[in-house]
Amino acid sequence: MSPELFSQVASAIVISWGALTAIRAYSTTTRTGLLGRFFSAAAMLLIVRLVVDFGGWTDWFIYVWLVCLVSYTYGVYRAATVWPSLPWRAAGAKARRSEVTSLCFSGVLVIVISAALVVPGILLS
Numbered sequence: 001m002s003p004e005l006f007s008q009v010a011s012a013i014v015i016s017w018g019a020l021t022a023i024r025a026y027s028t029t030t031r032t033g034l035l036g037r038f039f040s041a042a043a044m045l046l047i048v049r050l051v052v053d054f055g056g057w058t059d060w061f062i063y064v065w066l067v068c069l070v071s072y073t074y075g076v077y078r079a080a081t082v083w084p085s086l087p088w089r090a091a092g093a094k095a096r097r098s099e100v101t102s103l104c105f106s107g108v109l110v111i112v113i114s115a116a117l118v119v120p121g122i123l124l125s
Helices: 003-027 031-051 059-085 093-124
Strands: none
Touching (some): 003 031
16 A cells, blocks of 8 residues: 555544534533534645645545535534524533533644644644
8 A cells, every 4th residue: 555545534534523523512401511512624735735635636536526616615614503492501510511621622732733734724824
C-alpha cells in the first residue's frame, strides 16, 4: 500500500467520522453539548485539510469529500432546527462539568489545528 493511498484512506475515515459527529450533534440535550460536537466535527475537517495534500487527491476521495460536506451541511441544518428548543446548560453539576470539559477540549483542538494550518503559511510567505 502506497503512502498516498494510506493517507487518503485514513483521511476518508476521519472526515466520515466528523460527518457522522455533525449529523448526530442535534441529538444532544443542551446547546453546550451541541457546540462541543460541532467543534469536534470542525477539528476533524481541519485535520484532513492539514494532513492531505490537495494536489494528490484522486477521484474517489473527492467523492467522499463531497458526500461528507453534504453530511456536514445536513448536520448544521438539523442543529439549527433544534437550537431554539435546547437549554444552554444541563441540570446536574456533573453533566455540566462533562459538557464544559468536552467543549473546552474541542475548542483547544480546533485552535491548535488552525494554528498548525496558518502559522507555517505565514512564516513561509
